[in-house]
Amino acid sequence: MSGLELPILHFEHVTRRYDRFIALEDVSFVVRKGKILGLVGESGSGKTTCIRLALGLERPSAGRIRFMGRPYSYRSKEMKAIRRRIGFIFQDPYDALDPHLTLEEIIGEPLRAHGLWNVTARERIRGLLDRVGLPDASLRSYPTRYSGGGLQRIAIARALALEPELLLCDEPTSNLDVSMQAQIINLLMELQRERGLAMVFVTHDLPLIRRIADDLVVLYAGRVMECGPAREIAARPRHPYTIVLLSAMEAKIPHRSAWDEANPPVSPACPFAPRCWKAQPQCWKERPPRIPVRPDWEVACFFPEE
Template identity: 50%
Template sequence: MTGTEPLEGAAPAVGAPLLEATGITKRYGRYTALDAVDLRIEAGRTVSVVGESGSGKSTLARVIIGLERPDSGSVRFRGEPVRGRRARRAFRHSVGMVFQDPYESIDPRLTIGEVVAEPLRAHGLYRRDGAARVRELLDSVGMEGVDPDAYPHRFSGGQRQRVCIARAVATDPELVICDEPTSALDVSVQAQILNLLLDLQRRRGLSYLFITHDLEVVRRISDEVDVLLRGTVVERGTAEQVTSRPQHEYTRRLLGAVPAISPRQRRIGAPLISDAPAVPDSKESTESKESKESNSA
């Protein structure tokens, strides 16, 4: 056991879960990264797992997607255990992944069209209409008119993350796991990416597992929140409950550490998400906004 305090503010989920992880434990030698963690995601909902660096939240995402094997515990998808090669392949077809760093998660040797086509080819879905499908996916994430034969170095971080999101939804997944998808981006670009994720959720009926340390983001996009401390869930509830009436001292500390969005936004109380469109007004305006971020990266 990790010695953290027991779960506070637990609220039972209602309805059949799309994904259910039970008793997930993962150790690295003497270090326990996850200690009997449970997670439940209902269809069309967003569950955020929140915690500081080292809390185990990214390890949980990697266990769920199958990149790490737990020491104990199980994962079920639509009520069926994700066990065995065939079940894991079917599960990965139904799950997309967006990683933290859009510079690290795209192979610079591939064109952006090839990046988006990767999961289509892996699951035998490319075929003759693959190029049209790639064009449709790029358009759906606000990359209209962008040449799919262009290489990643031509694009800013925010644009690259749009490409990563297009790749994540290429196989029409039911669940997308987002591991700190905005933390490497400039604040104005973060708002656009979050709006894009919300727009895709509405249009496609997606469920999200959102891994983050930022409770300001959680407050605006999540239906439910699990707070993770040293591999143990110490608080669970709706986004409103956790961010407005936190029960655990650790959650209160995380809320106290929420960074300022910007001095101007703090003065006028502007929300993080609604002031920036999911799809930029023009490619030129997007690049001018994001060039600062690209240059500072």
């Protein structure tokens, strides 16, 4: 995914271990300025870990992350400068918003945290509430007055308070009902376009990813299976796991059983081998290399689709 422009976020061979458990292994991808990167994979594949690493809430066990070309340093001053430029929205707004704080306190919190609270702050918060579709909301009201969709709008207003260049969205609509999902997605897409935001969008909703993402990263058991242009991958996936994920085939292949969970393939092997209909002995023994389909498209498989 090389381009002439410097990527806004760059994961370089990032590994994250929790004791002996490897949540992410050798994960590389870039988020391009103003573009939407879809991050997909089943539960436990490491998506939220990627988001936490991007926010600097955790450090890689190996590898490196860069923001606008500069490696994360984890010194608090430098990390704060990076975090100022990254907004985030999590799955559960009930969890993310403190019910004891007013909307003004919630949305203004990033401004205060970065020493940017000033005489225009309230006006700015009003403008944000207006923009996210809550024009009548009182700054002195509490989030307990709102349901899922309203809460997620408040979370979006907070995420935008510092005018970030990158917005990280971790399954932002998976706890909402269907009609509310569409409204929130439409709002996010409008904001993305009007502000030229780069986005990492974590979701299980593959039809949605087909519609909105420019680039796609497919994770399985903490490894990148396939990575490249979203629409082209969706039209013609090369990795067997991407094929499974994008089609209704999921039901037809063996699910990961308790036995598989307890007996993962040896670490260097392909983690998808136990469920893959194409797996050969090699797949159980060796790590598939990242094979370029094109310069901007890679697949980690010995036997990708032609």
